[in-house]
Amino acid sequence: MKILHTADWHIGKKLHKHDLSKDFELFIHWLSGTIEKEKVDVLLVSGDVFDLANPSSEGRKQYYKALMELRKLDCKIILTGGNHDSPGMLDAPREILRELDMHVIGGLPENLEDVIIPITDKDGKPALVIAALPYLRDSDLRGAKDGYTYDDRLEAIRRGIQGIFAQAADICQKQYPALPALAMGHLFAAGSETSESERDIQIGNQAAFNALQFGEYFSYIALGHIHKPQKVSAAVPTYYSGSPLQLSFSERKDNKRVLLIDPENGWIPESIPVPSFRKLLKISGTVEELHFKLDALETHQNLDSLIEVELKEENYDATKIYLLDELVTNFKTPGFEIVKHRATFKNQVKSAGDLYKNSQQLEDLKPKEVFSKLVDEHQYDQETRNELLAAFDELLEEVENSETEEK
Structure with missing residues (x-):
């Protein structure tokens, strides 16, 4: 029973307006060949399937085309949603895809047992079980907003994540006591190295989750969200496969990979390099x-x-x-x-922000002035600066309108 771990496909990604669809197409073709060559039984995709919550029609087409190419192989596919993904969009065709031996968990279901997926071997005998946990949003983390201070809320989020993984482990242990269990997750683990292409998770990356809180039950934890491939310090083998493609210039020196797990040889994965396209x-x-x-x-x-x-x-x-x-x-x-x-x-x-930062207090400034000073700290070209300020104006207007409506 071989398992291949990948994540962060980011279908529809554009690098400074340059379309990366051809890169993804070449990756899927390579991935199919690798699955066939290595005789992989299970493919895990740990979140951020798409780059945008509302992907274009071209992006959706590429997604289904990729699934159909992988479907030709004798391999079960388990795919979870990430913070970039829309749970509803991913979950919509779930029942149809399940008939094709593809399990898609876009968002955390009401019944946690629905993320527990048993895997059988070629003879139909139970071989292992997967806890396919997607990106956990605030609404999934009961009591995550409890607490009076900012630090209290962060700690509540961490406890919420720990609680859900513990519940998933408990279900696996009770329903499949004799089987090894793997978990999938999409989150920021404390100490992980990030790149400029990653958006903050939860209440910023300050809500980093201590991977020791995963516990010792799962044999392997397949993580997504961090694009730089790396091992996480935890009680059990825990890895970010990283994104298979270079999604920003800060990733240009990363050695992109997928991870192959063969339980017969232990739970430390083999790193298979992804070609540079x-x-x-x-x-x-x-x-x-x-x-x-x-x-x-x-x-x-x-x-x-x-x-x-x-x-x-x-x-x-x-x-x-x-x-x-x-x-x-x-x-x-x-x-x-x-x-x-x-x-x-x-x-x-010197910018205006530098000239006045010692003589003005933050509370004396209007929101637009604060944002302008932050923009001045960066070397943006004029077009980008104008776009940022225009976007801020739109957001500020929405906030002011919503506050007016509430009154």
Whole structure:
């Protein structure tokens, strides 16, 4: 009985507006070959199937196409929802998919027994049991909002997560006492290394869950949410498979993988590297250095390489920003695409926030002023800055309108 653990597919993901659908298509084709080669019996996908809660029609089509390609293999599929996923959207075709030996748990069901999935071997004999727990939202964590202080609420969330995993373990132990049990989860474990492509979980990552609270019952815990592949310090083997694709430039050096568990050889998984379908490159330097490095790029046969360009100069110079924009606009090397560029200056002119931070108190500022100061702390280009401020205005208007309606 072999189990393969993956997570964080993020179907529909765009990296700085660049579509990654071709990357995912190549990954699924590789995954199918790996499952067939390794004779995998169970595929676990631990959350964040989609990048958006309301994915596009193209994203949904790619999801079902991937499931159908995997369905051709003699492999049971168990898939759970993550914080990016809509529980309702994932759960909608659940009954149909179950007939195809695919179990989808989009959100935590009212009856916790519904997440307990027994697995039989080729002879139809019970072999193991999976506690397929999805991302746990505040509404799932009874009493998570209890407490008077911020720290009280965080501790309540952690106790809620611990309680649900303990209940799942208790059900497995009572209903399948002779079988080894695995758990799936989508959460932030304390001490995990994150990347810039991950959104905060629960009340920010400050609600990090101590993996020792998983207990000692489960033989293996298959986690999702953190894109950097890593082992978690826990009482039992607990791992993030990581995302199979590079979803941000901060992940460009990650060794992407899936994890293969063969209980006959123990519960420590074997790491199987996922091929790199495209390169993410970060190029920095002065205007002259950028020209040289971009001209020196070598052609390749994979998908187009995506490039982040950072201009680094000692002193602020508006002319250098113009030259950077011109360089990016005129860059036409086949097989490469610049998807992000920015300028940083060591001797940056002080922002308004720096000039007034010692003379103004937070309570004296309006929300828009506070947000503007935060934006000023980053080196955003003008278009991005305008988009951020416009988005903030929309959110602020919604909040003010809702408060008016409540009155």
